[in-house]
Amino acid sequence: MKKILLSLTILGTALYSCTPKIGSIINVSEVERIETVLSADDMKGRQLFTPELDKAADFIAAEFQKSGLEFFGGNDSYMQSFDMLQASPSTINGSLDQEALSTSNVTVNSTSESVEVKSLTDYELVKVAKDANFNQLVFPVLRADKNVVVLIDPAHAANFARLGRIAGRAKFPTEYSQVFIMTDNLDPKSLALTAKNTVTKQPLKNVVGVIPGKSRKDEYVVFGGHYDHIGIGRPDAKQDSIYNGANDNAAGTTAVMMLGKYFNELKDNERTLIFVAFTAEESGGFGSTYFSKQLDPDKVVAMFNIEMIGTDSKWGPNSAYITGFEKSSMGEILQKNLVGSKFHFEPDPYPKQNLFYRSDNRTLAELGVPAHTISTSKMEEAPNDEPNYHKASDEIGTLDMDNMTEVIKAIALSSKTIISGKDTPSRVEKLD
Numbered sequence: 554m555k556k557i558l559l560s561l562t563i564l565g566t567a568l569y570s571c572t573p574k575i576g577s578i579i580n581v582s583e584v585e586r587i588e589t590v591l592s593a594d595d596m597k598g599r600q601l602f603t604p605e606l607d608k609a610a611d612f613i614a615a616e617f618q619k620s621g622l623e624f625f626g627g628n629d630s631y632m633q634s635f636d637m638l639q640a641s642p643s644t645i646n647g648s649l650d651q652e653a654l655s656t657s658n659v660t661v662n663s664t665s666e667s668v669e670v671k672s673l674t675d676y677e678l679v680k681v682a683k684d685a686n687f688n689q690l691v692f693p694v695l696r697a698d699k700n701v702v703v704l705i706d707p708a709h710a711a712n713f714a715r716l717g718r719i720a721g722r723a724k725f726p727t728e729y730s731q732v733f734i735m736t737d738n739l740d741p742k743s744l745a746l747t748a749k750n751t752v753t754k755q756p757l758k759n760v761v762g763v764i765p766g767k768s769r770k771d772e773y774v775v776f777g778g779h780y781d782h783i784g785i786g787r788p789d790a791k792q793d794s795i796y797n798g799a800n801d802n803a804a805g806t807t808a809v810m811m812l813g814k815y816f817n818e819l820k821d822n823e824r825t826l827i828f829v830a831f832t833a834e835e836s837g838g839f840g841s842t843y844f845s846k847q848l849d850p851d852k853v854v855a856m857f858n859i860e861m862i863g864t865d866s867k868w869g870p871n872s873a874y875i876t877g878f879e880k881s882s883m884g885e886i887l888q889k890n891l892v893g894s895k896f897h898f899e900p901d902p903y904p905k906q907n908l909f910y911r912s913d914n915r916t917l918a919e920l921g922v923p924a925h926t927i928s929t930s931k932m933e934e935a936p937n938d939e940p941n942y943h944k945a946s947d948e949i950g951t952l953d954m955d956n957m958t959e960v961i962k963a964i965a966l967s968s969k970t971i972i973s974g975k976d977t978p979s980r981v982e983k984l985d
């Protein structure tokens with residue numbers, strides 16, 4: 554009897570050591586170590602185009618390397634670098650009928666050094682009359698892949714000034730330009746305009762690591778979260794001006810890094826796993842937009858976007874929600890894989906907030922990928938909100954490290970059948 558027991562114990566130990574226990578890899582001390590570095594004051598709020606954001610990227614890459622992840626695609630490092638372009642107007646010359654055009658009544662949205670409109674029929678023409686809906690007419694034009702001239706009645710002067718600030722932001726290189734002219738002459742006979750811009754490159758980077766699949770290498774499961782935040786602001790009552798972004802989104806980034814480490818120790822994924830720390834979420838999702846163009850979205854079978862998981866959800870500890878739950882079967886698969894555990898995923902309880910379209914899952918979801926955000930962030934009115942959201946007080950001390958660790962473990966466990974190829978979530982409806 555004793556002998557049998559002993560051999561059973563040995564067998565048990567052998568099985569046990571083959572599959573490392575999840576808590577030995579994803580645990581509070583590791584989660585806290587990474588979260589502490591990312592949300593420290595010396596990261597100065599991880600703002601775009603700052604050396605501190607690069608420092609955060611270097612830290613993430615070093616951790617990916619320690620975990621043994623491979624580079625993505627043909628990259629020669631973990632950095633997925635790209636350039637945004639920022640154009641500032643130097644000169645504008647021209648005329649609309651007899652009216653002289655200059656930087657005071659014209660805004661050009663472009664990434665070209667020189668923009669020339671030779672006639673009224675050269676570009677598509679849009680008119681924004683005094684009583685027209687400015688936002689409805691103008692914002693689609695700003696995003697359009699075509700050359701457009703927009704004539705805007707001076708009644709919209711305040712919005713016109715806003716356009717100048719938007720046009721001055723960094724954007725993806727484009728061959729198209731949009732010219733906005735404030736004038737009360739909405740039926741002109743002639744137009745000629747030349748604009749010169751000073752264009753500067755603004756480099757950005759995502760950090761991407763990969764664990765190739767054992768058998769289904771061409772089927773990808775993506776784990777992502779943004780690592781940028783909003784930098785330094787006005788000092789608060791405590792004289793704190795650094796927006797640490799501990800919850801938003803050092804927490805999600807920590808999860809991505811921990812999951813990379815965990816799955817690379819398991820090394821039993823049939824599908825290829827991609828781990829990505831996105832840049833520039835806070836300024837419009839540039840990082841995830843770029844990433845979604847570097848792979849075939851039809852090959853992405855699931856995307857976990859992890860955003861603000863550092864606090865307890867509205868249901869208390871051991872729970873989180875999934876945005877866009879009804880848009881694919883992914884949420885049901887994750888729920889099924891947690892049956893019998895203490896953790897539960899719920900559908901997003903804040904549908905009016907439109908969260909599905911407000912984070913880095915959006916670009917892949919629009920391309921048909923079951924791409925959902927997992928979060929614990931409370932989005933109701935105070936006191937049922939996140940009191941530190943986009944404030945200097947979003948600091949590590951306000952996070953529940955134990956619960957955050959449980960959220961990360963739940964993501965790992967619930968994704969098991971997707972990673973193994975047993976389950977494939979249904980696709981999200983593509984947007985045009």
Ligand SMILES: [Zn+2]
Pocket residue numbers: 779801802834860861
């Ligand atoms: Zn965020």
